[in-house]
Amino acid sequence: MRQEDERGFLSGKFDDWSGEPIPNGWNSIDRKITIAKYRRNALLAVVPVLFLLTFLPALRRVDFPSGTENSGNKVSVQLSYESGARSGKRAFGNSGNAEIHSLAENIPVEELELMASTGESGAPASDVKLPPLDKATSIQKASSSPFFSSATEEGNSLEISSDDGQGMSTSNAEAADDGLLAEEKQDGTASANAASEFQSEVLPMALKKALLSETASQLKIKFSPKIWQTETAAKIPDPGFQKSFSVQAAYAVTSVQLHHAQTESWRYGIQNSRFTTAGAVSAGLRMEKSISRNFAVFYGLETGIWLRRIEWMASSRTAHAFEYSRTSATSYAVSPVVKSQMEQRNSMLVFARSEIGIRKAISRRTGFLAAAQLWARISSRGFTDLENGASFTTAQEAIKPGYRFGIWWQAGPFTQAELSFSSSPESLAPTTAGAEFNSRLLSIGLRQSF
Amino acid sequence: MKPEVLQSIIQGCIREDAREQRHLYEHFARPMLSICLRYAADRMEAEDVLQVGFIKVFKSISTFQGGSFEGWMKRIFIRESINQYHSRRRKPLDFVEDNSPDLLNYSDGFQEAVSSLGTEEILRLLAGISEGSRIVFTLFAIEGYAHAEIAEMLGISVGTSKSQYSRARHLMKLKLQKISYETGR
Numbered sequence: 132m133r134q135e136d137e138r139g140f141l142s143g144k145f146d147d148w149s150g151e152p153i154p155n156g157w158n159s160i161d162r163k164i165t166i167a168k169y170r171r172n173a174l175l176a177v178v179p180v181l182f183l184l185t186f187l188p189a190l191r192r193v194d195f196p197s198g199t200e201n202s203g204n205k206v207s208v209q210l211s212y213e214s215g216a217r218s219g220k221r222a223f224g225n226s227g228n229a230e231i232h233s234l235a236e237n238i239p240v241e242e243l244e245l246m247a248s249t250g251e252s253g254a255p256a257s258d259v260k261l262p263p264l265d266k267a268t269s270i271q272k273a274s275s276s277p278f279f280s281s282a283t284e285e286g287n288s289l290e291i292s293s294d295d296g297q298g299m300s301t302s303n304a305e306a307a308d309d310g311l312l313a314e315e316k317q318d319g320t321a322s323a324n325a326a327s328e329f330q331s332e333v334l335p336m337a338l339k340k341a342l343l344s345e346t347a348s349q350l351k352i353k354f355s356p357k358i359w360q361t362e363t364a365a366k367i368p369d370p371g372f373q374k375s376f377s378v379q380a381a382y383a384v385t386s387v388q389l390h391h392a393q394t395e396s397w398r399y400g401i402q403n404s405r406f407t408t409a410g411a412v413s414a415g416l417r418m419e420k421s422i423s424r425n426f427a428v429f430y431g432l433e434t435g436i437w438l439r440r441i442e443w444m445a446s447s448r449t450a451h452a453f454e455y456s457r458t459s460a461t462s463y464a465v466s467p468v469v470k471s472q473m474e475q476r477n478s479m480l481v482f483a484r485s486e487i488g489i490r491k492a493i494s495r496r497t498g499f500l501a502a503a504q505l506w507a508r509i510s511s512r513g514f515t516d517l518e519n520g521a522s523f524t525t526a527q528e529a530i531k532p533g534y535r536f537g538i539w540w541q542a543g544p545f546t547q548a549e550l551s552f553s554s555s556p557e558s559l560a561p562t563t564a565g566a567e568f569n570s571r572l573l574s575i576g577l578r579q580s581f
Numbered sequence: 582m583k584p585e586v587l588q589s590i591i592q593g594c595i596r597e598d599a600r601e602q603r604h605l606y607e608h609f610a611r612p613m614l615s616i617c618l619r620y621a622a623d624r625m626e627a628e629d630v631l632q633v634g635f636i637k638v639f640k641s642i643s644t645f646q647g648g649s650f651e652g653w654m655k656r657i658f659i660r661e662s663i664n665q666y667h668s669r670r671r672k673p674l675d676f677v678e679d680n681s682p683d684l685l686n687y688s689d690g691f692q693e694a695v696s697s698l699g700t701e702e703i704l705r706l707l708a709g710i711s712e713g714s715r716i717v718f719t720l721f722a723i724e725g726y727a728h729a730e731i732a733e734m735l736g737i738s739v740g741t742s743k744s745q746y747s748r749a750r751h752l753m754k755l756k757l758q759k760i761s762y763e764t765g766r
Contacts, residue, residue, distance in 0.1 A: 132687040132688045133687060134687055134743060134746065134747065136687065137687065137691075137692055137721070137722055137750075138721055138722070138725055138726075138727065139721075139722065139723070139724070139725025140692050140695075140696065140722055141695065141696065141703065141722045141723045142723055142724065142725045144696075144700050144703065144723070145615050145616075145619065145700055145723055156606070156610060156628070156631070156632070157603055157606050157607070157610075159632055160606060160632050160635050160636060161599065161602075161603070163632070163636055164599075164602065164636060164639055165599075167636070167640075168597065421641055421643075421644050422644070423644055423646075494733075494736075495733065495734065495736060496736065
């Protein structure tokens, strides 16, 4: 005989054997069935209501308030001089005009009106003639500028100085050292002195250019360092620099190099210092119906919180921190000293997630699951620890589809564990310009049946 | 019960008709309790399993796709008995491996000896052996499941199922020999 021959050899013994049935056995079962029925009906009524309350408001386009506003300040210093028609000498007209432009968002920009002029010497049409100097106005503007400490008038000269070296200088020296001193002499000649190393070298060179002939009517020296204060993840716009004059070309080269140096520093600062973490927690209800022995469909509704933290280094520069290097006989490279600062940016999203899916058993205790999801934004917030940090942007759309698939394991009679891979709701959360993500969620979960 | 009557009761249970559910319970409670008693440690545990089993029957009755309804219910109660055993003991079934050569002799009159016993005596024989072997013996010799089905239900290999049956058979045979010696049969 074999073992297989003994299969079921005792089956007939126990067919009618059970002893007496338990008293009130049905009452106990009936009570539990009734409770389960009422609970199921309550869930069937509550879940659609929760679904409507959660997702219908999100269908409206809601503008969420933005985060911190960016208040980068740009300072442009323009010193313009007119050249009188003198022979053999550098000459400045009596119409010098100096203004300090502060291009911060809350301060209006005043620009000079430039008039094209041919000049007495037949200078190129691109020469400009500046309006007469309004020294009083300029001094007032200079004095009231937050970037310059004083502006004085001595005789026919206008001196503008900075107390924090916002000119092209490297140190906080006296006013003459930090500024560009231009004066008109009694004999009609004029000179411009720049005590700083940069200005003393470049300016005389500029004055020797062909445009500055004795008969030239105007000389325009544009001295425009663009100084960018604390900004994060901002694209630097084009300087819009005019390069029509060779004199200005010298400065343009300098300014462009400055911008390039700034741009490169920005890029370096953004791309090389970023650490991002993200995660989510959620809880909810799920209803499941068995279709067959190994197949079930389920519908669930959950709410949760999603959080992303970006830690990165924001590059900034102060106006007085410049480094000069001479690259050739006629050109200079100006590089701002970059100061780095850590910033922590947090994006938080309170979400609701609805999903409908299928669950298939591959063994008695394990199987696969797959579901289609619908994410909805309930609320969101972006905050940073950097004063005047860049603002956050929140998408108009408040709903997005998603997916989830994974494996499940029956940990107990009424307990199920899940490990799943799903889409992420990050596009519904406040975002940071320049920092795009395309992440997914790896989730573990526990489900308790009742 | 006539097939058409049973079908009517099944349809009533699908509609969650309390009266039809009670009819179903009253008709199948005793045979299902007998199944639970084979796996449970005592009657109280068997009655708990009976209640949980009927609740599961009523929840999943809509998935019954024809065939033997009593066989379908039996599988639910057996599975529930094993699940309840796992949950109450909070540890997996202990399957003790034993490769003694005596276990391979199936022409030793064991079948005839056990078949001549009453149900209570058989259960007393089973009570003294390890739980894993007892459950495999019950599923194979009493319920009539194949070793492949038992392996799937218990999450073990076919070889383990066979060896556990052999072990249970051997221990029951030793107890029978001892009883025969003591009673002079």
